[in-house]
Amino acid sequence: MTTVTPFRVAVPQADLDDLQARLALTRFTDEIPGTDQGVAVERVRRLVTRWRDGFDWRAVEDRLNAYPQFTTEIDGQNIHFVHVRAADPDALPLLLTHGWPGSIMEYLDAIEPLSRHFHLVVPSLPGYGFSGPTKELGWDNQRIARAWTELMSRLGYHRYGAAGNDAGSMISPEVGRLAPEHVVGVHVTQVYSFPSGDPAEFAGLSEEEQAGLAVLDWFWKEKGAFNVLHSQQPQTLAHALADSPAGLVGWLAQLFDEDLDDDFVLANAAVHWLTGTAGSALRLYWENARMEQPKEPTTVPLALAMGEGDFKSIRRFADRDHSRIVSWRTLPAPARGHYTAHTATEALTSDVIAFFTTLR
Numbered sequence: 001m002t003t004v005t006p007f008r009v010a011v012p013q014a015d016l017d018d019l020q021a022r023l024a025l026t027r028f029t030d031e032i033p034g035t036d037q038g039v040a041v042e043r044v045r046r047l048v049t050r051w052r053d054g055f056d057w058r059a060v061e062d063r064l065n066a067y068p069q070f071t072t073e074i075d076g077q078n079i080h081f082v083h084v085r086a087a088d089p090d091a092l093p094l095l096l097t098h099g100w101p102g103s104i105m106e107y108l109d110a111i112e113p114l115s116r117h118f119h120l121v122v123p124s125l126p127g128y129g130f131s132g133p134t135k136e137l138g139w140d141n142q143r144i145a146r147a148w149t150e151l152m153s154r155l156g157y158h159r160y161g162a163a164g165n166d167a168g169s170m171i172s173p174e175v176g177r178l179a180p181e182h183v184v185g186v187h188v189t190q191v192y193s194f195p196s197g198d199p200a201e202f203a204g205l206s207e208e209e210q211a212g213l214a215v216l217d218w219f220w221k222e223k224g225a226f227n228v229l230h231s232q233q234p235q236t237l238a239h240a241l242a243d244s245p246a247g248l249v250g251w252l253a254q255l256f257d258e259d260l261d262d263d264f265v266l267a268n269a270a271v272h273w274l275t276g277t278a279g280s281a282l283r284l285y286w287e288n289a290r291m292e293q294p295k296e297p298t299t300v301p302l303a304l305a306m307g308e309g310d311f312k313s314i315r316r317f318a319d320r321d322h323s324r325i326v327s328w329r330t331l332p333a334p335a336r337g338h339y340t341a342h343t344a345t346e347a348l349t350s351d352v353i354a355f356f357t358t359l360r
Contacts, residue, residue, distance in 0.1 A: 023048055125144060134283060138287065
């Protein structure tokens with residue numbers, strides 16, 4: 001199956017009515033004031049209220065449908081993607097990959113500025129949104145990367161760049177690893193390279209590296225429960241997320257920065273809810289926990305553009321896993337957080353454009 005079929009988002013009104021009914025029946029939990037035991041009731045109540053009374057899904061549909069969208073079957077899995085061609089027929093194609101708890105909504109603000117310079121391909125991950133749910137086991141980062149190389153080939157792109165955030169920051173380097181003859185470079189917002197356990201890796205750590213390790217240690221001790229649960233028991237959690245939109249937005253909100261605008265959070269949550277993929281999206285963690293890790297570093301040029309306050313990438317571990325890091329920077333203030341394609345669109349897209357311009 002190599003057919004590429006035009007696609008438009010059109011959620012049935014009955015599904016939106018059902019969502020409203022469920023939100024109206026939300027039973028909020030209690031909490032102990034002044035404690036930090038997870039996402040606060042006040043935030044969930046605010047998001048649920050906005051989802052009921054102010055959030056406009058049809059407006060989100062209109063924004064998505066303003067861009068050409070398609071579906072195609074790759075390796076037995078439906079794949080949905082936005083495909084926007086630049087005015088310049090010789091523009092470099094660029095593949096953009098999102099992560100969890102996000103969706104292609106992560107990149108909606110970035111499409112217009114990037115499409116002035118690139119032919120853009122923005123797929124929904126297998127199991128996520130309009131690509132989901134997954135139909136079988138095995139859809140880990142490496143299999144997704146193989147699917148992405150097939151997608152780009154199917155579209156007639158044989159020389160292209162890859163960029164990503166969150167899971168996309170892991171998948172995009174794998175695309176370069178699989179197809180170095182086709183991928184001119186990789187741009188990411190995080191480099192997920194961790195200590196291997198070799199004590200020698202900790203010799204001579206700089207103050208900045210020590211601070212980065214302290215942040216990582218804090219995150220996994222205080223915020224890492226989602227990763228453990230997704231990696232071990234995603235199906236157990238899926239029952240609740242598939243049944244309760246309030247429960248879904250509460251779970252997703254733990255990794256949506258608190259200073260994000262509510263409509264961005266709700267747009268991503270709505271994609272999970274209205275496509276019935278809140279559960280299948282979790283499986284990526286389960287799959288990656290069982291994936292054989294690469295033995296050799298990547299070889300294509302790689303650029304990192306971190307948001308202040310986001311995951312702290314550590315250069316010495318990154319150099320072990322990627323042999324051609326050519327740019328390593330933190331985006332300038334006020335760009336910060338995990339979703340800079342949305343919150344600092346100009347800063348991130350300018351960095352992406354500058355990096356790939358050097359590789360033309």
